[in-house]
Amino acid sequence: MSIINKLVSFYKKNKVKTIVLSLISVVLLIINTKIFFPIILVSFLTYLWIKSGKKGIDQKKKCSHCKNEIDYLATKCPHCQSKIYVWTAGTKIILGMIVLIVIILVNQDTSGLNYSTPEQPSAEQIVEMKKHDFAKLAKMNVEGMLKSPSTAKFNTSPVVKLEDKTYSIDSWVDSENTYGAMIRSYWSAKAHYIGGDTRDETIIGANWIIDEFVFDGEKIK
Ligand SMILES: [Zn+2]
Structure with missing residues (x-):
């Protein structure tokens, strides 16, 4: 499922949540475009990602090695015995946080550069x-x-x-x-x-x- 499909299905199921999240995003966007919009976007996508994992408990997926159908949360393929990595909610949250920290660090760097560029006029x-x-x-x-x-x-x-x-x-x-x-x-x-x-x-x-x-x-x- 692509991100757009996820967003659309999320919207269909959570109209109020989506509208509230969008409004918060717009307000933060007005306050500070550079930091808050990416933070809201990453948080939202991380949330969707976690949600998709929880929903998948009784779903099936394809083994990346032998292409047979296996349980969504299987860590080992019952057909070809290959190890399969499962993205846990914890891993997803940590990855989301890393992306957020990177965004904040990048923003601090560039804003620092922006502020130093216009030199103060001399006396x-x-x-x-x-x-x-x-x-x-x-x-x-x-x-x-x-x-x-x-x-x-x-x-x-x-x-x-x-x-x-x-x-x-x-x-x-x-x-x-x-x-x-x-x-x-x-x-x-x-x-x-x-x-x-x-x-x-x-x-x-x-x-x-x-x-x-x-x-x-x-x-x-
Ligand atoms: Zn397999």
Whole structure:
């Protein structure tokens, strides 16, 4: 009997059990695909395997040596005297457990590799990312000042300075005024980061306090 046939006959006899097992599998699959799905599958197959042995007590099987029919649990063929190995429930459970342990070990190894692959950014890299975040935030503030923000063309390489925890930018932006003429505006901004030592990139503006903002010579903040 193939595994699929076993699964089908198991389902026909144990509809509730199958549905419960499937639901548990789906939940565990959502929680952790890598470990729990194989564990559930191995446990389920081991269970079926054990069940098939118990059911076979009054069944017959073919001797692997002489092909005569013998009792399912016979350890010696009465026809050709060959020794026949019988998979006991205990052996099946142990084999199932070995497969589970292997799955868990393999998972630990690969997850260990996965976690070590993305390297933590260095302090310098974090500062560079913070500079980039600040430039983005400053641009958002500048756009708020423009008559036509969609026409804005920013200085593509603004210099972001960091001095004593204060980030500053002196830059310019070209954009259309109310009459549709492209006008260059100079602006500067100073801010400090309040997101702690590491960088929280979820909401750029939430981790910053703008201390000073000057647009077209006018001190906005
Ligand atoms: Zn035999």
